[in-house]
Amino acid sequence: MTSPPQSLHRALGLSDDEFEDIQIVLGREPNHLELALFGVMWSEHCSYKSSRLHLRRLPTTGPHVLVGPGENAGVIDAGDGIAVAIRIESHNHPSAIEPYQGAATGVGGILRDVFTMGARPLAVMDPLFFGELSDARQRWLVEGVVSGISGYGNSVGVPTIGGELTFDDCYSSNPLVNVLCVGALPKERLVLGIASGVGNLAVLLGSRTGRDGIGGVSVLASAGFSGEDGAASIDDAKRPSVQVGDPYEEKRLIEACLALLDDGLVVGIQDLGGAGLVCATSETAARGGVGMDVDVTAVPLREPGMAPFEIMTSESQERMLAIITPENLEAVSALCEKWEVRATVVGRVVEPLTRSDGTSRGMLRIRHGFDGEVLAEVPASALADEAPLYDRPRERPATLVDILADDPTVDEPVGSPNDDLLELLVDPAWVYRQYDSQLFLNTVVGPGRDAALLRLAGPGLPNSTRGIALSTDSNPRWCALDPRIGTALTVIEGVANLACVGAKAKAVVNCLNFGNPEHPEVMWQLSESIDGMAEACVALELPVIGGNVSLYNESGGSDIDPTPVIGLLGVVDELVAAPPGWNWGSGDAIVLVGARRAHAERPFPLGGSRWATKRGRRGGVIEGVDHVALISTLDFVVAEIASICAGDVSDVTAVHDVSGGGLAGALAEMVAATGVGAEIMELDAHAELFSEFPGRFVMATSDVDAFQARADAAGVMTTRLGTSGGVQLRVGSMIELSVTQIASRRRDALEEALGALN
Amino acid sequence: MNYFVIVDVTLRQGIADPEGATIERALPALGFSGVSNVKAGKSFRMSIDAASEEEALEKATALAERLLSNPVIEDAAARLGETVTP
Amino acid sequence: MNYFVIVDVTLRQGIADPEGATIERALPALGFSGVSNVKAGKSFRMSIDAASEEEALEKATALAERLLSNPVIEDAAARLGETVTP
């Protein structure tokens, strides 16, 4: 902290205007420590200053929503006295620098968000985006990230039950690593991150504090990688001290915190994430409308000689802040000792400061010793809630006109459908095999199918025969063409995935991975994407209960394609039998459920499809869907599959939604999964094979008349496509492939690309 | 010539070492006192064909930095070992 | 006195070393030739309070044999390092 004061705020990432705002808030010049606190708390990462205005347009309420956005995690009432908490976050920039630890600490952070609410973390999902695997650095990133998630998630004892895996050049120097966590709690254990009760103590739990990631998440996630090759060339001085995850500490922390909550020993609890202690103390104080005194000298340190600003902003992992009454200190210490978790009183809740105008403000005071010198004194809410909000300029990219006009639906020549189909098949099993996906004995449908399906059960939960379903979806190819429609379709795809396991969608969380918000085109994409999500969620009556925004995903001045990741949580009311999955028998009728054609003049759109992208075609028009028809289709599929989950006898033998790879992709995946071929009718055009518009399902039935009669009664369109059986997949005169060819290609594609097959 | 080279990979100063810390915490209960600052590291032993010791070490250093460690969190150093057969 | 001690843990002769083998297989593609017999091992660095070098080494050897290595598959050896601050 030796730089001259006039440029210090800029070095801390604060603009001149922001510096002025700080002076107004304080009514004086901030000292260096105070400025550093504002620097991290008002960073893009912590304050959402570029996105918050837009996020307000999302629907966030519903009768079953217990906690909406703004808390550590969203929470819904899942029935039977059980609440379910869910949260998604990005750990993109840390993972670009140290893939193993970046991904590992991403998992650690998202778990803390969930058990902070009093929920036991029950499952993790990991949407991942990398550049093409022909590049050795990408292979290094993939292996590092996957082993980081595996290393941390398995060890901490939370199953990883699904995710996403996308390869595209736009991520080559800026991979995306998002992590979602879902947890469950007895409804009455719900706690919020609030400090209250003057005289109460703030106890720091968990690891010692080191110089990990100082200005790390916050500064790094709020500034792009300037070098040509992105992270690879980020200069050494800017490199934050990388955070290292300790799943063993986290495991003990989870058990200790849940036990503290069970025993009613805490008033409020908050995790330490980005911006560390300053964030946790100012947020809890601001929520409670109280002040807090923090003694920096009380914080257990891992390294000698740390300055107060380092202690306050360090992002050392595996730490929590509990607010407790002084009477409970002994009991808290004893419980923490059992779990070998360090517990240290570092702060006290104090009266808010009453100002001359009669209003009061809780002050965060950093002191050297509880009764020692005051090193910093700042209104807690100014740090936590009052960062300036920006309505940054927005502009539709000028290039979009040409991109939309370059529509592969119109002019891309037919290739060899057999070869094209084989090229599209990838089984992500190499990834999810590395994850414990079964712990807690809840996993009815694990990774590798449309959505994961879990029994709603866990240690300490009331008995229930319900299930919860989860899926994460994204489609940057669509969103590059039209972020509004693309995002709406992504929500629909997620809901369709849940339908395949019989679940009705109940809530959405989202992680908005975008480029540099100072580029008007990126702000336009972000704003449009939020509107598209809002439209789809309103149409489907889905509340958005949480999310995360990751900006500045760019390298060498080029932004990533807009990548909103949609996480969906659904509920199955009665789960006593597994849904049918992809495994049709021999001789079943194969039926397309839902509209066969997208639109009158563009029945089988190919813009943004994997097929077109593989051929280097990234243009074209995408269009929205008819919500009324869509909703009856979704309701029909949910009802059909839910009845199987409830143990009813059914003629339905298989179900899969049409998504990446189109109808041909869906058929091939089912063939690969069952080992039984299919004979499908001649389609209208090769485009019908590969068009990806969502809201359609391939289903198989042993009684096609009964099935179609039920669909008719529900007003749902069906098309009889053909019959399962044999050792080939044949689609009219277009596709003829053997089952083994399809299965082995799909099985080996990823490992071959990674060079993992010897 | 064939040289026996050892590459030591250690965590950089300031980087958390949960493994070392966990081992250290366990020691008193096992009857070991007076042991502190435990750090866990990795090592790689190999035979390298080279014209001179210097060249062998150079090769090993390049290998250490490119493949055996991530310089963001680890330091790597190559040294000559005593025998050719590890 | 405080001694800086390093314990090297290596796989015993004849025990499979898939990690070493994997690294060795990856080398040619990265442009490294003439490297063979790659073996992966572990090392532990620590400070030991003791009256003499001998005592420090003795303590470290006991620690290495009792805790830091599994004699079924690993060998362990203790040596003095160069500085007290690791």
Place this chain on the structure above:
Amino acid sequence: MNRVGIVVFPGSNCEYDAAAAMKALGVTVELVWHSTTDLSDFDGVILPGGFAHGDYLRPGALARFSPVMAAVQRFADEGGPVLGICNGFQVLTEAGLLPGALQKNIGLTFLCQPTTLVVTSNNSVLTSGATIGQELVIPINHFSGSYTCDDETLERLLDNGQVVLRYKDNPNGSLADIAGLANERGNVVGLMPHPERAMSTLLGSADGRVLLESFVAANVAA
């Protein structure tokens, strides 16, 4: 068997799953913290899966020094049935209750997947109710599951019928496809696969039942 103690080390994570499986078989279960020094109340002891002490150093290396391990040793010496699942198996080998060691999987990745096991001996508390040659579909979930021991030990294990379960299609490089192992007396068994995860077709397989039912049927001083 009426009462089973499930040992919980800091870092264990399959204790609830093992408990659920035991309860499903009608047994009373108690979770036993690793500082416990007396197991005489129990008719059987399970060391569950997970990452005891974070698996730091080596899986089981620190856990073997937990106070409870001396009690496990005594319990085993008196003929009590002891079952180590996955991490529990690793702890038993580190503690010397079972011979050999478990190394990293040959592919150097964690593996969570179903495996087919073949029962190769029913000379143990885990396999007494199974038939030799019987195939069981049971998932594995580990990073260090590649069993190794010296030639002499292997020969002895095979001769004595101590190798109780083998992989049909070896996923991790285990010596002689060994998936599960008993001590000479047959009352201490360790296996890498997770029978408690294969108790119901809703979760994919019920083939773990025959193993855990055998364990529950075992008598002290078998």
